[in-house]
Amino acid sequence: MRRIGLLGGTSWQSSSHYYSQLNEGVQARLGGLRSADLVLRSVDFADVAALQSAGDWAALGAMYEREGAQLRAGGAELVGILANTMHLVHDQVARGSGLPVVHVVDVVADAVVDLGVERVGLLGTRFTMASQELYPARLAARGVGTIVPTGADAVEVDRVIYEELALGRVLDSSRASYAAIIGRLVEQGAQAIVLGCTELSMLVPPDDPAFSPVPLLDSTALHVHALLDAALAPQASSLEEGAA
Structure with a gap:
């Protein structure tokens, strides 16, 4: 080892x-x-x-x-x-x-390709979601498009990470907010959602099919x-x- x-x-x-x-x-x-x-x-x-x-x-x-x-x-x-x-x-x-x-992004990209989807939604910190080089460019090289939350949704995704999850706080209200944001990404054409922040599996249950209408990819796992x-x-x- x-x-x-x-x-x-x-x-x-x-x-x-x-x-x-x-x-x-x-x-x-x-x-x-x-x-x-x-x-x-x-x-x-x-x-x-x-x-x-x-x-x-x-x-x-x-x-x-x-x-x-x-x-x-x-x-x-x-x-x-x-x-x-x-x-x-x-x-x-x-x-x-x-x-x-x-x-981590190359590892996630492999999983996305294995799923056979052409477009994913990305959740993460504001820095991750704003970066073109981190996820979008690496996924595009594999033939996959990336959608990120915008406006108030982007602010909420980032706020929950820094103000709650990084402090060990897991709130049902934030879980509901994320479920709604995921739903809006799916409406925009996301065929899977990348949990592109290592804390997100604390809040979003990646193995619960009832939580999301599309597969959730846990970057940590x-x-x-x-x-x-x-x-x-x-x-x-x-x-x-x-x-x-």
């Missing part, structure tokens, strides 16, 4: 889900007392969120490049960034660590599966190397 370096803390709520799911996955695959070989660097989300709000992605990239180097120094052999939004600095993490970094595939594979030839 390769040691997985986890770059988390954004938020610690979602990082705890990664930790649990990675260990549950190893136990399910290998049995007995087996657990995941992990090294975690958990940053202070308040610092990261302040730089996000200021639009200082250069500083965030430099910070995450240093964190990538620390993960390598801690013995990591591959890396997972435990936040969709922070994949905006994926290349800096790869450069700093010099290790394969399993990209898909990312965990891919990280375990990489850690347990005989060789890492399927991973991105460096900053590719």
Whole structure:
């Protein structure tokens, strides 16, 4: 088993889900007392969120490049960034660590292609939903279009993430708001919905067919599966190397 370096803390709520799911996955695959070989660097989300709000992605990239180097120094052999939004600095993490970094969007794209749909709705932070390079460009390269909430819907999706889920608050009223927003994305032609924020499975039940008229793709669960595939594979030839 390769040691997985986890770059988390954004938020610690979602990082705890990664930790649990990675260990549950190893136990399910290998049995007995087996657990995941992990090294975690958990940053202070308040610092990261302040730089996000200021639009200082250069500083965030430099910070995450240093964190990538620390993960390598801690013995990591591959890396997972435990936040969709922070994949905006994926290349800096790869450069700093010099290790394969399993990209959450590529993993989600594989699942979308497997579903055979041509258009997906995307829920995430305002930074994720506004970025053209993160989801839309990578999905378009696979022949898939992306729809994002706009106006008040976009504001509400982002607000719930930062003001509730990142603080461990899960409210039925917000769950109802998300169900309505998903319905509007489906009306616009979304054939599946990407839960493109690692906290969203706390609020939106991805395995409940009654919640959404179309499939829900949980980026956290898909990312965990891919990280375990990489850690347990005989060789890492399927991973991105460096900053590719």
